[in-house]
Amino acid sequence: MGYERILAIGDMHGNFDRLLSVFHKVQFRPEKDLLILLGDYIDRGSENLRCLRWAMEMSEKENVIALRGNHEQMMLEYYALKGEYSDIWLPNGGSATKREMDAWMKRDPGALRRVLDFILARPLYHRLEVDGQEYIFCHAGWKPGVPLEEQNEETLLWIRSEFYRHYEGDAIAVVGHTPTEYFDSGHTTPIFFGNIILLDTGSFLPQGKISCIDVLTRQVWQSDSM
Numbered sequence: 001m002g003y004e005r006i007l008a009i010g011d012m013h014g015n016f017d018r019l020l021s022v023f024h025k026v027q028f029r030p031e032k033d034l035l036i037l038l039g040d041y042i043d044r045g046s047e048n049l050r051c052l053r054w055a056m057e058m059s060e061k062e063n064v065i066a067l068r069g070n071h072e073q074m075m076l077e078y079y080a081l082k083g084e085y086s087d088i089w090l091p092n093g094g095s096a097t098k099r100e101m102d103a104w105m106k107r108d109p110g111a112l113r114r115v116l117d118f119i120l121a122r123p124l125y126h127r128l129e130v131d132g133q134e135y136i137f138c139h140a141g142w143k144p145g146v147p148l149e150e151q152n153e154e155t156l157l158w159i160r161s162e163f164y165r166h167y168e169g170d171a172i173a174v175v176g177h178t179p180t181e182y183f184d185s186g187h188t189t190p191i192f193f194g195n196i197i198l199l200d201t202g203s204f205l206p207q208g209k210i211s212c213i214d215v216l217t218r219q220v221w222q223s224d225s226m
């Protein structure tokens with residue numbers, strides 16, 4: 001392996017300017033670094049599909065892993081699976097994304113198929129070891145005490161307090177999903193909580209940011225306020 005940096009970027013939620021702001025600061029070098037995107041590219045922002053298409057393009061590059069978030073899951077269920085989360089996508093930020101999607105499909109009828117294929121192909125977690133330290137990257141977290149391979153999809157995409165309260169594993173967990181603001185009002189930097197790194201710094205909130213961390217050095221980059 002031997003990556004110089006192992007970078008993770010938290011929830012984007014359609015805030016493309018903030019995404020470009022943080023990504024520019026990071027200066028990702030695909031030949032030396034590994035980049036893991038933690039999911040939730042869409043919903044709640046003004047440029048949802050620009051973020052999604054950026055993630056689609058990035059995922060084709062070497063040394064980039066784009067995970068699935070619960071918002072991509074809701075979109076997939078809305079259009080294709082008709083599961084129990086189908087109905088909650090539109091009220092949870094999906095209506096703006098759907099309007100963008102409708103406009104795109106008018107210009108390009110194959111667009112929806114490509115988006116859904118992309119979402120379906122997203123891994124739910126990524127695990128790696130560096131110098132004896134294990135790291136697990138996942139959108140939300142997992143049920144403590146249950147092997148990762150046995151976790152169900154819903155847990156990996158949606159879990160919150162059960163994971164934060166009870167996780168005591170040795171692996172460093174790098175997750176998004178719950179804005180740091182919800183733990184501590186006004187908090188817009190990543191939170192280090194035991195072996196958990198919370199990287200969702202509220203990209204869609206007025207003072208929120210998109211954050212990136214190098215898990216090896218714990219250096220953090222954040223989008224400018226805008």
Ligand SMILES: [Mn+2]
Nearest residue numbers: 011040177178
């Ligand atoms: Mn999110």
